[in-house]
Amino acid sequence: MRLPNSGLKLLWLSALVLLLDQLTKAWASQAFELYVPHQITGFFNLTLMHNEGIAFSLLADQSGWQRYFISVVAIVIVVWLLYWLWQNKPHMKLQNTALALVVGGALGNIWDRVQLGYVVDFIELHYHNYYWPAFNVADAAITLGAVLLIIDAFKNKPEKDHENSAG
Numbered sequence: 101m102r103l104p105n106s107g108l109k110l111l112w113l114s115a116l117v118l119l120l121d122q123l124t125k126a127w128a129s130q131a132f133e134l135y136v137p138h139q140i141t142g143f144f145n146l147t148l149m150h151n152e153g154i155a156f157s158l159l160a161d162q163s164g165w166q167r168y169f170i171s172v173v174a175i176v177i178v179v180w181l182l183y184w185l186w187q188n189k190p191h192m193k194l195q196n197t198a199l200a201l202v203v204g205g206a207l208g209n210i211w212d213r214v215q216l217g218y219v220v221d222f223i224e225l226h227y228h229n230y231y232w233p234a235f236n237v238a239d240a241a242i243t244l245g246a247v248l249l250i251i252d253a254f255k256n257k258p259e260k261d262h263e264n265s266a267g
Contacts, residue, residue: 105189105190106185106186106187106188106189106190107184107185107186107187107188107189107190107192107195107196107199107200108182108185108186109190109196110185110196110197110199110200111185111200111203113197113200113201113204114200114201114203114204114207115204116204117200117201117204117205117207117208117237117238117241118204118207118208118211118238120237121204121205121208121209121236121237121238121241122208122211124222124236124237125208125212125220125222125236125237128146128148128220128222129148129220131146132146132147132148132222133148134148134149134150135147135148135149136148137224143225143226143227144223144224144225144226145224145225145226146222146223146224147222147224147234148220148221148222149220149221149222149224149234150216150218150219150220150221151218151219151220151221151234152217152218152219170213171210171213171214174206174209174210174213175210177206178203178206178207178210181199181202181203181206182203184199185199185200185203192256194248194251194252194255194256195248195249195252195256197245197248198244198245198246198247198248198249198252199245199249200245201241201242201244201245201248202241202242202245202246202249204238204241205237205238205239205240205241205242205245206238206242207238208236208237208238208241209236209238209239209242219236219238220236221233221234221235221236221239222234222236223235223236223240
């Protein structure tokens with residue numbers, strides 16, 4: 101199957117993120133005991149955790165409805181991002197890369213949520229007793245994609261903005 105002349109040509113990156121995410125989560129789930137930290141450095145632990153909520157474990161204390169709600173919302177967002185990629189031209193490399201990273205990461209977390217009922221997290225950063233919420237490869241890809249989208253928004257402003265500021 102030939103992909104159209106669009107940003108969808110970077111779907112290989114989404115697939116790579118999804119594969120790396122699932123492989124590292126499977127490894128962490130086999131290698132570590134739940135909630136037992138393994139110190140790597142003074143600020144970095146590998147700690148297997150199950151997140152039933154969304155970012156920063158929001159909604160994790162709910163009765164279970166959040167699993168399906170979050171999954172449906174994430175699927176709708178992925179479909180919208182795929183449409184955006186389909187509309188983009190291949191030369192929009194930064195934006196297409198960002199979108200592909202977010203799609204791959206979102207699919208990794210959707211897979212966990214649908215299959216397991218929670219998202220597997222295992223990367224934990226901290227400074228003394230201050231801990232950043234645990235995350236995974238999917239979360240890192242989503243974050244990197246979001247940062248790249250912000251950079252792209254500043255770097256590649258639509259031409260209308262340039263015309264309006266000139267007048």
